[in-house]
Amino acid sequence: MTCVSKPRVRFAPSPTGYLHVGGARTALFNWLYARREGGTLILRIEDTDVERNRPELVDGILDGLRWLGVEWDEGPYFQSRRLEMYRAAAEKLLASGAAFPCYCKPVQYAGADAAIEEGEEGAEKKERAAVCPCREMSAAEREEKQRQGAPWAVRFAALRTGVTRFDDAVFGPREVQNAEIEDFVLLRSTGLPTYQLSAVVDDIDMRVTHIIRGADHLSNTPKQAMLYEALGATPPVFAHVPLILGADRTRLSKRHGATSVSSYAEEGFLPEAFRNFLALLGWSTGTDEEFLRTTELISRFSLSGVSRTNAIFDRAKLEWFNSQYLQRLTVEELLPYVKAELKHSGLWHEAWDAGEKEWFAHTVDLLRPRTRLLTDFSTWARAFFSDEFDYDAEARKKFWKDEKIPALLGKLTDALDAVAEWNHDSCEHALRALAEKEGVKAGLLINATRVAIVGRAVAPPLFETMVALGKARVIERLRRATPAAAAQ
């Protein structure tokens, strides 16, 4: 038996924006793989683009990962603090002839294609020869350029013949004609490395064994394979995962609404539900199973189950997963999330963590079958946690329509006030007896009462609601609602 060393994987975001769902899914796959294989997850911040880099966003990305439950074992490392390494690598390549100094002007790119399509004046995409002219420059010419102090970058001398191969755990063995690969830049004229260089140097230095990343990097992987070769290192296993697209099949962006992980946290999604949903975007167990808790996700995860087709982010399904978790978690598991939600909306009372702990757990349990998002606890279920709530206009219109309602509510108040032992059955008995005596259907009174005590048409079954609220509250709210009903 050969002893296979534990895999080392990494998630390497660049701080040019928040943590979006695509990055989150990549991070999740890396984490699942590391946990499944008993390996190590490294977090690396790729902040080598001084133009687009926004250091203040790093904390947000870290927070997003923490919320997601993706825990890294090493890092975060910052590429901006490892610049010497990249320079040394570039010099090594320069010395070996695998790279050369380039004095060309940077080619215009940003938005060039789009600008041309829009018929923009003067927009022109400049074509660069696959082989940079500087590559053939004589030593004398170079000296001349150096003496003039011309800015220069380090460019990789891509192989011109033959093929470059690498294996992808998802897409299979790949083979690319070297003639297709251009002389790409390794070190900018500013001395900062490009992605190609810094990623490879770091992955070698950090002994990364599996690179699990978005399929947008698939086309550039041959370049990196060449770099590994030139640097005298063995390439790791590559595993490119399909991209996540918006409903219009284009790459997810701000236009598609919420795309940041933090926005889902704020909207009231449970991290575990989000993980379950995200894991199934581009991966499956190979069976029909879908409801997979995190421990199952970890034990079932495998690179061979990763799909090769881009997936569209379906919010409706995410919401379904959330409602499932809201219902299937144990109350104990759910409580901390509800507590955080109520705290966030200013409805939290410390007593619910002390003397009224049981009441709180019971109420959450009562409410949860009707919740889809955590925020439901502080929006439609507000009346269970606060005396300050309003009467929903639609609900009043629908259930306080009958002119007998105000009188009935008044009589019900008296009947309930007379109830000695406040429980489900005594409340039900009092209400049904009144309905029968008044010759109205119980449903009429039930629905009107629900609106009166919680302000809306949607709530758990009435008598359970009454017990949860307690006698004093119910009586007080009925007295408050009766005139409002009369005004209806």
Added chain:
RNA sequence: GGCGCUAUGGUGCAACGGUUAGCACGCGGCCCUUUCAAGGCCGAAAUACGGGUUCGAUUCCCGUUAGCGCUACCA
């Protein structure tokens, strides 16, 4: 433009040469019912197109089309 990847209902996934093409979300209907959910049952809905290979193609090969990606001194 060049190079590459992909292609099963509206969406996410199954079926990895032989199934009445399965599951889930969403959608429609019914049941349950005290509102609204949840739950149960039923239903509509797919192998992009054209050629091969094969006794037999969703599955293998080629082409077309479409989508996406890369083609930057972005990552």
